[in-house]
Amino acid sequence: xNLTLKIWRQKNHKDKGGFVDYKVSGISKDMSFLEMLDVLNxxxxxxxxxxxxFDHDCREGICGMCSLYINGHPHGPQQTTTCQxxxxxxxxxxxxxxxxxxxxxxxxxxxxxxxxxxxxxxQQAGGYVSVNTGGxxxxxxxxxxKLIADxxxxxxxxxxxxxxxxxxxxxxAMLFVSAKISQLALLPQxxxxxxERAEKMVAQMDAEGFGACTNTGACSAECPKGISLxxxxxxxxxxxxxxxxxxxx
Amino acid sequence: xxxVTKTFNSSLGRKLIMALTGLFLVIFLIGHVTGNxxxxxxxxxxxxxxxxxxxxxxxxxxxxxxxxYLSVILHVIYSIVLTSMNKKARPIEYNQVNPPKESSWxxxxxxxxxxxxxxxLVVHLQGFWYQMHWGDMPKVTYDSGTYKDLxxxxxxxxxxxWLVALYVISMILLGFHLFHGFESAFxxxxxxxxxxxxxxxxxxxxxxxxVPALFASMPLYIYFTLN
Ligand code: HEM
Ligand code: SF4
Ligand code: FES
Numbered sequence: 514x515n516l517t518l519k520i521w522r523q524k525n526h527k528d529k530g531g532f533v534d535y536k537v538s539g540i541s542k543d544m545s546f547l548e549m550l551d552v553l554n555x556x557x558x559x560x561x562x563x564x565x566x567f568d569h570d571c572r573e574g575i576c577g578m579c580s581l582y583i584n585g586h587p588h589g590p591q592q593t594t595t596c597q598x599x600x601x602x603x604x605x606x607x608x609x610x611x612x613x614x615x616x617x618x619x620x621x622x623x624x625x626x627x628x629x630x631x632x633x634x635x636q637q638a639g640g641y642v643s644v645n646t647g648g649x650x651x652x653x654x655x656x657x658x659k660l661i662a663d664x665x666x667x668x669x670x671x672x673x674x675x676x677x678x679x680x681x682x683x684x685x686a687m688l689f690v691s692a693k694i695s696q697l698a699l700l701p702q703x704x705x706x707x708x709e710r711a712e713k714m715v716a717q718m719d720a721e722g723f724g725a726c727t728n729t730g731a732c733s734a735e736c737p738k739g740i741s742l743x744x745x746x747x748x749x750x751x752x753x754x755x756x757x758x759x760x761x762x
Numbered sequence: 763x764x765x766v767t768k769t770f771n772s773s774l775g776r777k778l779i780m781a782l783t784g785l786f787l788v789i790f791l792i793g794h795v796t797g798n799x800x801x802x803x804x805x806x807x808x809x810x811x812x813x814x815x816x817x818x819x820x821x822x823x824x825x826x827x828x829x830x831y832l833s834v835i836l837h838v839i840y841s842i843v844l845t846s847m848n849k850k851a852r853p854i855e856y857n858q859v860n861p862p863k864e865s866s867w868x869x870x871x872x873x874x875x876x877x878x879x880x881x882x883l884v885v886h887l888q889g890f891w892y893q894m895h896w897g898d899m900p901k902v903t904y905d906s907g908t909y910k911d912l913x914x915x916x917x918x919x920x921x922x923x924w925l926v927a928l929y930v931i932s933m934i935l936l937g938f939h940l941f942h943g944f945e946s947a948f949x950x951x952x953x954x955x956x957x958x959x960x961x962x963x964x965x966x967x968x969x970x971x972x973v974p975a976l977f978a979s980m981p982l983y984i985y986f987t988l989n
Contacts, residue, residue: 519857532857585860610858617851680862682870683848685773715774724851725773725844728946729869734862743954749774750952756769 514540514600517608518553520565526622532610542601546589547572547579549600566624572596574737577672580679581625582612587676587735594674594737614675616684617722631721632673632689638717639710640693642702655701665699668692670738677732677740683724688732690718691748692740698751708755715752776844781947783837788944788969790830795976802983807913808904814912818894838880845873868942875939882932889919920984929981933974940970 515538523530537553544552547569554564570578574597583589589598603609611625619627657665669692677688694711697703703710726745733742769775797817800810817823861870868875890912893899899910920926944966948954953962 582856585856585858586862612856612858615852615854615856617853682852682861684851685848687773715772719773722851723773724848725777726950727848727869727872728942728949729861729865731862731865731870734864742949746949746952746954748952749777749950752772752774753778753952756765756775762765 514538514542514603514605516540516549516603516606519608519610520625521612521621522565522624523613523621524623526620530621540600542599544600545572545596546581546583546598546600547596566626568626569596575672577674580614580627580629580674580676582614582679584610587614587679588674588737592735592737592739594672597737614679616675616678618684618686619675619678627675629673629675631723632675632686635686635690635714635717635721636673636693639706639713640697642697642706644702657700661699665696668696668699668740668744671696671736671740672738674737676735676737678723680731680735681724681726682729682731683727685726685732686718686721686723687726687745687748688736688740688742690714691744694748694751695744698747707751708759709761711748711751711755712759712761715748773847776840776847777950779836779840780844781950783833783840784943785947786829786833787837788940788947790826790833791973793826795973798980799976801913801916801980807902807911807917810913810916811902811909811911812904812906814894815909834883838876841873841876866942868938869946872939872942875935878935879932879939882928882935885925885928886932889925890915917984917988920981923985926981926985930978933978936977937970937974940974941967944969 515536518535518537519532520535521530522533535553535557537549537556540549540552547567550565550567557564568578568580570576572579574594577594579588579595581588581595583595583598588595590602591598613619613621613625614627614629616627618631619629622628671689671692673689675686675689678684678686681688694714697710698707728742728745730742733740770779797813798810800813801807803809817827893915894910894912899912900914901908902911902914903909920929945963948959948962948966953959
């Protein structure tokens with residue numbers, strides 16, 4: 514396959530940046546999208562040019578590090594991570610537009626790399642359970658109904674990639690935050706810090722400059738893990754009941 | 763900041779105000795459309811005029827009216843607050859956007875739909891509501907007393923093609939606003955559950971079609987049958 518790539522290039526956080534067109538040829542349909550970019554970067558390095566910077570780590574669809582807004586979709590046209598997107602999703606001769614995630618909460622650092630540490634700070638604000646150390650507890654000591662465990666686990670599959678923010682017209686982080694709140698609110702271990710968690714995580718989400726939700730559903734449709742909108746409804750319940758009843762005046 | 767101001771300044775608190783005022787306006791629409799059905803009664807407008815008089819003089823209705831005015835004002839203010847917050851959250855737009863088919867057009871254009879509804883509201887209130895309260899109204903006398911003849915004003919207004927067209931188009935836009943808004947308000951309240959969300963969706967979509975259609979039928983009926 515031969516492709517034209519229209520890629521966002523930006524030297525650093527302060528640079529204005531702009532699109533640059535590249536041609537790649539001899540791309541196999543079985544390559545992953547990131548491997549296709551590796552081919553481009555090899556070409557660029559050989560010419561002594563600065564390779565295109567992009568985030569990636571596991572390349573197995575489990576770490577959430579890869580990103581890229583491809584042809585108007587976060588992680589490209591398939592509902593998966595960019596590292597699991599394959600070139601068979603494109604046709605020979607296509608022009609592929611590649612942009613970084615666009616959000617005030619995710620500033621562009623270089624080319625296609627954004628700083629997603631806002632998610633870490635939201636997580637640190639309350640996305641944990643405090644466990645006192647002591648003897649090893651017995652396995653299965655706390656009974657959890659299978660359906661509840663499944664639902665918590667579904668929420669826990671969120672890999673924190675930020676595609677929900679990238680997909681949302683408001684750059685809202687509510688799908689991510691609601692998945693993290695839900696995962697713990699559903700389980701007995703999460704009850705102790707339940708109210709505090711909802712209040713603090715929502716406050717941090719707002720402080721990071723993400724938008725509000727208009728319930729368009731774009732996030733869930735683009736989420737590589739298919740995190741459901743019912744989590745956002747649960748977050749709203751958690752938050753409203755927390756502010757109405759917590760000790761935090 | 764007290765917990766109350768903090769809550770209503772949060773993204774979720776602002777959404778809550780949007781949803782509460784929006785749903786109150788939905789309830790208002792039910793009352794408004796039901797009352798206005800009297801326009802179809804073939805009695806030269808007597809029932810409609812008596813009803814309009816009741817709506818402007820009854821104490822309890824006045825409390826509801828004030829709540830409605832407040833809801834519109836808060837709904838509009840918070841739509842501006844939220845829209846500017848949302849715009850700020852994405853300072854640089856994408857070059858190419860392909861929204862997934864799961865996200866409806868209405869849901870992505872609530873602000874534009876709302877702005878047209880607001881323009882319509884100004885024209886609508888100026889034409890009937892302002893006239894009824896402070897305008898120089900014609901009078902009509904029935905056995906039950908003398909009333910302001912709002913029916914005459916309405917019939918006269920809807921002889922104008924452009925106004926009939928404006929009403930019909932605005933009701934279509936209101937339908938789109940409600941097609942997303944009704945369901946969205948419940949999601950904002952945190953009410954999303956496989957047991958009852960299908961029912962909310964059904965009622966919301968039916969409402970978004972039936973109520974604006976009834977409203978739109980009134981100017982059309984008057985234009986084509988009364989003059
Ligand atoms: C009869 C008139 C109206 C009714 C019944 C109505 C109803 C609603 C409802 C139920 C919602 C959903 C709330 C939620 O998502 O939680 C909504 C959202 C919205 N309305 Fe209205 N509305 C009306 C007029 C207006 C006007 C005049 C404007 C603006 C000038 C407006 C702007 C908006 C916006 C921007 C949203 C989306 C807010 C967001 O989720 O980000 N609406 N409306
Ligand atoms: S909710 Fe989905 S899209 Fe958002 S961060 Fe988690 S995995 Fe990524
Ligand atoms: S690189 Fe780890 S999910 Fe894509």
